[in-house]
Amino acid sequence: MRKRPGPDRITSILREVQADLEAGLNINQACRKAGIASTTYYRGKALQEDPASTEQLRISELEAEVGRLKLLVAELALDRRMLQEALKKKP
Numbered sequence: 001m002r003k004r005p006g007p008d009r010i011t012s013i014l015r016e017v018q019a020d021l022e023a024g025l026n027i028n029q030a031c032r033k034a035g036i037a038s039t040t041y042y043r044g045k046a047l048q049e050d051p052a053s054t055e056q057l058r059i060s061e062l063e064a065e066v067g068r069l070k071l072l073v074a075e076l077a078l079d080r081r082m083l084q085e086a087l088k089k090k091p
Contacts, residue, residue, distance in 0.1 A: 007058075013041075014045060017031060017041055
């Protein structure tokens with residue numbers, strides 16, 4: 001299964017396609033040269049033009065990262081507590 005390109009990669013692809021369009025290629029030729037479908041180009045372009053959706057994507061990514069970090073902190077706190085209890089029991 002292919003991974004979706006990140007926002008940086010999408011931006012660079014859109015720049016490549018835009019440069020090809022300015023050079024005189026049509027949409028289908030420019031997209032074929034970049035290795036994407038024309039619908040992918042239009043979807044990426046719409047996301048770039050609508051900053052609210054890109055902000056929402058970024059917020060959801062950050063929320064997922066916060067969730068992962070909270071789990072990590074909880075595990076580390078539990079490990080610390082277990083080690084402290086083990087040290088207290090040791091004579």
